[in-house]
Amino acid sequence: MTIALDQVTTIFLSIALLVLGTYLVKKVGFLNKFCIPAPVVGGLLFAIVATIVKSLGWLEFTLDTSLQGIFMLTFFTTIGLGASFKLVKLGGKLLVIYWLACGFLALAQNTIGVSMAYLFNLHPLIGMMAGAVSMEGGHGAATAFGQTIEDLGVNSALSIGVAAATFGLVAGGLIGGPVVKYLVSKYNLKSTETEDVVDVNPIESEKPIQTNTFFLQLLLITFCMALGTYLGGLFSTATGIVLPGYVGAMFVAVIVRNIVDKVNPKIVDMQSIGLVGDITLGIFLSMALMSIKLWEVADLALPLLVIVFVQVIFIVLFGIFVLFRLLGKNYDAAVMVAGFTGHGLGATPNAMANMAAVTERFGPSKKAYLVVPIVGAFLIDVFAMPIIITTINLFQ
Numbered sequence: 001m002t003i004a005l006d007q008v009t010t011i012f013l014s015i016a017l018l019v020l021g022t023y024l025v026k027k028v029g030f031l032n033k034f035c036i037p038a039p040v041v042g043g044l045l046f047a048i049v050a051t052i053v054k055s056l057g058w059l060e061f062t063l064d065t066s067l068q069g070i071f072m073l074t075f076f077t078t079i080g081l082g083a084s085f086k087l088v089k090l091g092g093k094l095l096v097i098y099w100l101a102c103g104f105l106a107l108a109q110n111t112i113g114v115s116m117a118y119l120f121n122l123h124p125l126i127g128m129m130a131g132a133v134s135m136e137g138g139h140g141a142a143t144a145f146g147q148t149i150e151d152l153g154v155n156s157a158l159s160i161g162v163a164a165a166t167f168g169l170v171a172g173g174l175i176g177g178p179v180v181k182y183l184v185s186k187y188n189l190k191s192t193e194t195e196d197v198v199d200v201n202p203i204e205s206e207k208p209i210q211t212n213t214f215f216l217q218l219l220l221i222t223f224c225m226a227l228g229t230y231l232g233g234l235f236s237t238a239t240g241i242v243l244p245g246y247v248g249a250m251f252v253a254v255i256v257r258n259i260v261d262k263v264n265p266k267i268v269d270m271q272s273i274g275l276v277g278d279i280t281l282g283i284f285l286s287m288a289l290m291s292i293k294l295w296e297v298a299d300l301a302l303p304l305l306v307i308v309f310v311q312v313i314f315i316v317l318f319g320i321f322v323l324f325r326l327l328g329k330n331y332d333a334a335v336m337v338a339g340f341t342g343h344g345l346g347a348t349p350n351a352m353a354n355m356a357a358v359t360e361r362f363g364p365s366k367k368a369y370l371v372v373p374i375v376g377a378f379l380i381d382v383f384a385m386p387i388i389i390t391t392i393n394l395f396q
Contacts, residue, residue: 007064014287017042021286034173037347039282040139040166043289051294063291069245071284072144076246077224078277080253082270082378084261094327095371098336101323102375103383105315105344106132110391112310120303124395125154128388130307134164135315136384138347140281143288145388148244152396156296160304162289163297165346167308172345176338176354179316183324184362189331191363209272217272220256228252241393247385254382315344334358335365339372348376 005013021042025031031041053059088095110131117127129149134142142165146158183189232248235241260267297304319337327333338358342351351372359365 001058002060002062004062005064007066010063010065010287011067011283013046013063014039014043014283014290017046017290018282018286020045033353034170034350036166036169037139037285037349039286040162040289043286043292044162044166046290047292047294050290055295063287065287065291068147068284068287071280071287073225073229073246073249074221074280075140075277075284076144076250077221077228077253078273078280079378079381080224080250081220081257081268081273082277083254083257083382084268084378085258086261086265087374087378091371091374094332094336094367095374097326098323098340098371099375099379099383101318101326101340102136102344102380103387105318105340106136106384106387108314108318109135109311110387112314113307114391114395116303116307116310120306122300122303123154125149125152125157125392126160126300127307128391128395129157129161130164130304130311131391132384133388134161135168135308135311135345136343136380137165137388138169138343139165139285139289141381141384141388143285144244144246145392147288148242149392152242152392156293156300158288159292159294159297160300162292163301163304164308167305168311169346169350171308171312172342172347172350173353175312175316175345176341176350177357179319179341180334180338180354180358180362183320183334183337184331187329187334189334189362191331191359191365207271209269209275213269214272216267217269217276220260220268221253221273221276224253224256225249241389242396243389247389250381250385312345315341319344331363332365332367335362335368336372339368339376343372343376343380348373351376 018039019042021038021040024041025036025038050061088099110128113127113129113131114124115127116130117124129142129146133145137145139162142161143158146161149157228249228251229245231252232243232245235248236243257268319340323340324333324337327336335355335358338354339351342354355365355368355372
């Protein structure tokens with residue numbers, strides 16, 4: 001028996017699973033502790049159930065996910081509109097060093113993933129899906145690029161990326177604390193601040209969202225989406241280089257944001273743009289995860305775990321022996337290493353959770369709370385996306 005869900009019902013189901021995932025994250029300690037995203041929980045739960053009933057020969061679901069692309073495109077455009085280079089000046093030298101380290105990490109993670117794929121006799125792009133795409137990029141990038149790579153004929157790329165991102169998310173939440181504890185003990189580090197850390201957020205404090213302001217943000221978002229996909233298509237046609245539409249839209253959004261900032265910094269309202277980004281990310285992730293075919297990745301479980309394990313070892317060694325020293329070899333540097341391991345393997349919420357646990361025990365670090373969220377939430381993709389695109393075109 002097959003149940004076919006149309007476009008509207010598929011969207012309803014994806015939102016229902018998102019709400020269910022939000023409830024489970026609040027109620028289940030493990031999910032909450034490791035900052036597992038709600039759409040990942042709900043979507044994977046449905047995928048597991050769908051796999052079981054299909055394997056038993058009872059039922060099979062077919063979903064109309066044709067609107068997934070528009071949600072994905074919108075989300076990446078909001079990320080681009082958040083990348084104001086005024087934030088770089090705000091963070092100073094430490095932010096630039098941290099940002100460059102994130103760019104190097106993306107390159108190293110892709111190198112590790114592709115190399116390990118050759119070792120296991122897998123397609124190199126399968127290895128890349130367990131590299132920067134899923135580690136530094138998280139579930140959002142894994143879902144987006146997974147679909148792109150499957151369209152190039154590499155089967156199971158999406159499922160591999162989602163699985164790797166989930167493993168990385170858990171690992172990123174597990175290792176941040178122990179790494180900082182080692183650094184604090186070895187170098188006898190102490191916080192030089194006495195006041196409690198206030199979350200430094202480059203977004204304005206929350207205020208009621210006005211309809212006119214919201215529609216102005218939608219105008220900016222849809223303009224960047226339209227122009228970015230058009231220019232991306234022209235670029236791909238002229239060069240033969242694969243450039244997904246959402247990447248073009250994101251980089252146009254970066255340019256537009258920084259031009260608008262020079263004209264009138266008050267035009268961009270990050271509260272409205274953040275709301276649009278959160279909604280579209282949740283729906284597109286939930287829709288993507290509920291439609292993955294888990295039975296396709298069973299044979300790749302061992303290679304995937306090995307690749308992720310090597311990624312974890314690398315980021316720990318890089319954080320302790322390289323980044324810690326580059327950032328000043330002090331307590332602030334140690335806290336930033338905790339954040340680096342969190343979003344370098346998972347997502348910015350992981351980074352913030354790692355730093356919160358560290359600062360609660362060892363003392364505050366306002367510099368870390370300024371640098372890590374700005375890079376992790378807004379700036380990281382400026383380096384990561386070109387590296388991922390280049391890797392895809394080298395090995396397609």
